[in-house]
Amino acid sequence: MLTKEKSFTVFKEKYGAEKYQEGDLYLPNLTARAIICLFHGGYWRMPYSREQLDSVAEALVTQGFVVWNIEYRRVGSKGGGWPGTFDDSIQALNYLQKVKRDHPELELLDIVLMGHSAGGHLALWCGKPNQASSQYALKIKPNVVIGLAPIANLEVAFDAQSGNQAVLNLMQGAPCDLHECYSG
Template identity: 45%
Template sequence: MPAQKNKGTVCLFHGGFWKMPYDKSQLDAVAVKLVENDFAVWNIEYRQVGYLPQGYPETFIDAIDAINQLAPLSKKHPQLALRPLYIAGHSVGGHLSLWLGNHKARLGEHALAIIPYVFIGLTPVIDLVESYRDIQRQEFITAFLGCTPDENRDIYHHTSPIALLPAQGKQVIFHGEHDEVLPIGEIDDYARQARQKGTPVELIKITRGTHIDFCDPDSPSTSRFIYWLNAQSESQAV
């Protein structure tokens, strides 16, 4: 929590291929930087491959339930501002963030009870089928979902942000032009398809930005992200 003024709450989902031993500590320093900029931060952990045999469906349920937990928390801590509420995730955490922004992002009785201001992807995974086709990402995808696209196309359809377009919420994607893990061409394709289906996506490209930049609180990529958040706060205050 910030010491004084609260510009809103930022929820963070960390990356790391949806697998252990990666955890929310990846974004601890970024969380501190956000608090220094007067944002409250909810740095989220979720069950991953290694703790579970596979991530589906528990990882998605954890993502939903973690956001919904903010409502009872705000009653205990009135200084916790849920308006505006930003959902942001790095890499596979960005996949979870953008997945939550779709109207079909529910599992059984699990669905978002809070409507965020915006869903943000920081170099996000947006197409699980395309990721499966990439030999460097294939094993992580199959371990996460527990199947290949040929074995269960429905699971891929219900968990891949690009397959769920149009989205129900505002989306913003920050992506490094030199991202060595997720080619920016995949993000360009996502933004194009989203716009064609009536979902405006604000795509902010980071010159010379790389994939891991968003774990560094002082990188130009993270600074651009925080600058954008501050600009939103200023525009809402007018």
């Protein structure tokens, strides 16, 4: 347990064995309304982290939402980029199955995916029906997906050379070479 506040509790959870496969699970002390999964931005790069969204997570949990503030391997960390970042996104969401087993009162809650910028891309990508990465299939069904200023199209962002070639660094190749990965 990281902290105990008057209206919520925060737990640091590991959804995988790698260093950045973790997140902060915020549980409200009142009846939960929905589960919101947060993906931070930062062009999928180190040193940007989930801490960017701590204040958002705290604001949401005080309104009665369960919040899963997700970290993932980023470009510049071992396993970051394609496919690791995408694998982590799916693994983090699938971890909600364990959370719901541990907290049965959360079983019937809607699941909302929300991300900012590059995190918006990951939320949108995970929100596609029957989404799978190179190794993992999404086992939960999000009810709502929200992209806050998302990078919604990797090919467009690649062509624009957004973020000093952030998409090239993420995907480790151009759309013409990795069309299936870009369109997934």
